[in-house]
Amino acid sequence: MSGAALVWARLTPAGRILAVLLPVLAVGGALTTALLIVFGGAIAATIGANLPIVRFLAASVITFLITVPTAFLLIYMEMKIIALMNLRIGPDRIGPAGAVMSIVHGLKVLMKEDYTPPSVDVPVFTLAPVVVYLASFMTVMVIPFAPELTSVGLELGLLYFFAIGGLGVVGLMMAGWSSFNKYSLLGGIRAAAQAISYEIPLTLSVVGIVILTGTLSLPKIVAAQSGSLLDWFIFRQPLAAIIFFIAITAEANRTPFDNTEADQEIVAGFATEYSGMRFGFFFFAEYVNVFIVSALFSAVFLGGSNAPLVLPFHPEIIINLGSLGIMLPILAGIAPVIGTLVCAAPIWFASSRIKTWQALVAGFLIFGGLSTAAIGFWAWAMIPALGNLIWFLIKTFSLVFVFVWMRGTLPRARIDQLMGFAWKWLLPASLLNIFATALAVLLTTSGGN
Amino acid sequence: MTGLWYVLGFAGAGVSFVFLTIGLAWLISHRVRGSRGKQLPYESGIDTYGDTHGRFGLSFYLYALLFVAFDVEIVFIYIWALNFKVLLIDGLVSMAVFIGVLLIGLAYAWRKGVLSWR
Numbered sequence A: 001m002s003g004a005a006l007v008w009a010r011l012t013p014a015g016r017i018l019a020v021l022l023p024v025l026a027v028g029g030a031l032t033t034a035l036l037i038v039f040g041g042a043i044a045a046t047i048g049a050n051l052p053i054v055r056f057l058a059a060s061v062i063t064f065l066i067t068v069p070t071a072f073l074l075i076y077m078e079m080k081i082i083a084l085m086n087l088r089i090g091p092d093r094i095g096p097a098g099a100v101m102s103i104v105h106g107l108k109v110l111m112k113e114d115y116t117p118p119s120v121d122v123p124v125f126t127l128a129p130v131v132v133y134l135a136s137f138m139t140v141m142v143i144p145f146a147p148e149l150t151s152v153g154l155e156l157g158l159l160y161f162f163a164i165g166g167l168g169v170v171g172l173m174m175a176g177w178s179s180f181n182k183y184s185l186l187g188g189i190r191a192a193a194q195a196i197s198y199e200i201p202l203t204l205s206v207v208g209i210v211i212l213t214g215t216l217s218l219p220k221i222v223a224a225q226s227g228s229l230l231d232w233f234i235f236r237q238p239l240a241a242i243i244f245f246i247a248i249t250a251e252a253n254r255t256p257f258d259n260t261e262a263d264q265e266i267v268a269g270f271a272t273e274y275s276g277m278r279f280g281f282f283f284f285a286e287y288v289n290v291f292i293v294s295a296l297f298s299a300v301f302l303g304g305s306n307a308p309l310v311l312p313f314h315p316e317i318i319i320n321l322g323s324l325g326i327m328l329p330i331l332a333g334i335a336p337v338i339g340t341l342v343c344a345a346p347i348w349f350a351s352s353r354i355k356t357w358q359a360l361v362a363g364f365l366i367f368g369g370l371s372t373a374a375i376g377f378w379a380w381a382m383i384p385a386l387g388n389l390i391w392f393l394i395k396t397f398s399l400v401f402v403f404v405w406m407r408g409t410l411p412r413a414r415i416d417q418l419m420g421f422a423w424k425w426l427l428p429a430s431l432l433n434i435f436a437t438a439l440a441v442l443l444t445t446s447g448g449n
Numbered sequence B: 001m002t003g004l005w006y007v008l009g010f011a012g013a014g015v016s017f018v019f020l021t022i023g024l025a026w027l028i029s030h031r032v033r034g035s036r037g038k039q040l041p042y043e044s045g046i047d048t049y050g051d052t053h054g055r056f057g058l059s060f061y062l063y064a065l066l067f068v069a070f071d072v073e074i075v076f077i078y079i080w081a082l083n084f085k086v087l088l089i090d091g092l093v094s095m096a097v098f099i100g101v102l103l104i105g106l107a108y109a110w111r112k113g114v115l116s117w118r
Helices: A003-010 A013-049 A051-085 A101-111 A122-140 A157-178 A182-205 A207-213 A218-223 A238-251 A276-300 A327-350 A356-382 A384-409 A415-448 B002-028 B059-082 B089-111
Strands: none
Touching: A013 A051, A051 A101, A051 A122, A051 A276, A051 A384, A051 B002, A101 A276, A101 B002, A122 A157, A122 A276, A122 B002, A157 A182, A157 A218, A157 A276, A182 A207, A182 A238, A182 A415, A182 B059, A207 A218, A207 A415, A207 B059, A218 A276, A238 A276, A238 A415, A276 A384, A276 B002, A327 A356, A356 A384, A415 B059, A415 B089, B059 B089
16 A cells, blocks of 8 residues: 555545645646736636626626525524523534534535435425525525615516515425425415415505605615605605515514424424425525515615715725835735734733733734724725615614514414404505505695696 | 526526535435335324325415405506506596405405405
C-alpha cells in the first residue's frame, strides 16, 4: 500500500470530500482567473449587450437564494422564540445560541431516507412537493423589497400573487389524494376547503386599496403610501387590514388555523406518508410562505419600503477613493493594523490581568465593529435602496415575529368555527369595506368637482 | 411581455431546483429495505381497512360550490375596482345590484344550513 492510499484510508468521509474538493476548487479558481484575464473585455461586452438577460438571471438567482436562508432563519426563530415563551431554553448546542441548528436540521432532512410507499400514486406523489414549493417560490418574484430591488414589477402584481399563491393548495390536495392514507386525504381536503374559503376574504379585502390607488402593481401601491405615517393603508383601511391578516394566517396554514396538519388530530395531514427531502420541501415552502405573506402585508398595508419617520436632515458623505491614488492600497493595508492597536491599547493599559493577545483580539473586534458601523452609515446615507430594504425587512420580520407569537399563544380553531368564520363574518365584512371605500371615494370626488 | 418570460423562467428555475435537491437527497440518503410494516400506510398503528377514497363528507363540496360563485365575482370586482374612479356613481349602483344578487344567494345558503358544519 502506497503512502497516499494509507492517508486516504485514515481520512474521515468529510476529510475525503475536502481532499477531493480543495484541489478541484484551486484548479477551477486558477482557470477562472486566467479566463477572466484573457477574455475579460469580451465578457464585459457580452454582458453590456444582453442586459435584460443578465438582469433576469441575477433576479432569479437572488430570489432563489433569498428563500433558502429565510426559511432557515424562520425555523430558528420559531424554535427559539416559542421555547423562550414556554420558559424552555430551546436550541443551544450548535452555533452561538443554537443559531446553526436549523441548517443542521435541513442537512438531516436531506440525508434521510426518501421513502415511496408501494401503495401511493407515484407521479402525483412526487410532483406534489414541487407544486407546493413552486407556488411559494414564484410569488417571491413580485415582492417589492425596495423600489430599486423588485425582481419584476408586474402590472398585475397583486392578482398574480393571489393566483400563484392559490396554486399551493393544488399541491396539498395532490399530496393528500395520492398518498392513499386516510389522514392524508383528510388533511388535503381540509387544506383545500380552508384555502378556498379564505381566498375570498383575502382577495376582496384589498379591493378597497385597488379603488384608492387605481392599480394592481405592488411597487405603485407602495409608492402610494410614501407620504406621512398616516398614508399607510393600515390607517386608511383598518377593517381591510384586519380581514387580510386573518386570511393570510389561514392561507399560510399557521396557528390558529393549522387544521391541515394538526398533529394531534390527523398525524401530519397531507404530509403523513412523506419522508426525506420531499417532506422537507413541504415545510420549506410553508416557512417561505410565512415570509411572503408577511412581506405582502407589509408592502400593502405597512408602507413597504417607506420609512415611518423621515430624518429632518439628509447626511451627504462623498468620499472620492480615486483621488487617493497609490495611497489607497497602502492605507487599506495599514489602517486595520493601526486601528486594532489603537483600540487594544486602552484595554491593555486598563488591567494587568488582561493578556496581550486578549487585548489584541478585543481591539480587533472593536475596530471591526466600528469600521463596519461607519461603512454601514455611509452606505445607508448614500444608497437609498439599502435604507428602503432595511425598513422593508424590519416590517416583514416584525410580522413574522407576530406569526410565531401567535403560534406560541393561541390554541387551534375547530374546523366548523374556522369555515363558518370565513363565510359568516369575513365575507360580509370585506364587502362592507369595499362599499364603504367606494362611497367615500365617490363623495370626495364629487365634492372636489 | 417581459413579465411572461420572467414567470416562465422562474417556474423553470424552481422546478429544476426542487428536482436537483431531491436527486441529491436520493444520492446521499441511506435506504433500508424494512419489513412489511414499513409498506403499510401509517394510520396510527392500526391496519388500514376499507376504501381510502371512499365516500366523503358533503360539507366540503357545498363550500366548493359557494367558492366558485364568489370567485367569479372577484374576477369582475377587480376590473370594476381598477376603473372605479371613471365609473363613479354608475359603477357603484351596478356593482351594488350585482353583489346584492350574490348576497341573496349567500343568504339562501345560510338559511339552508350550508354554512353550519354537519
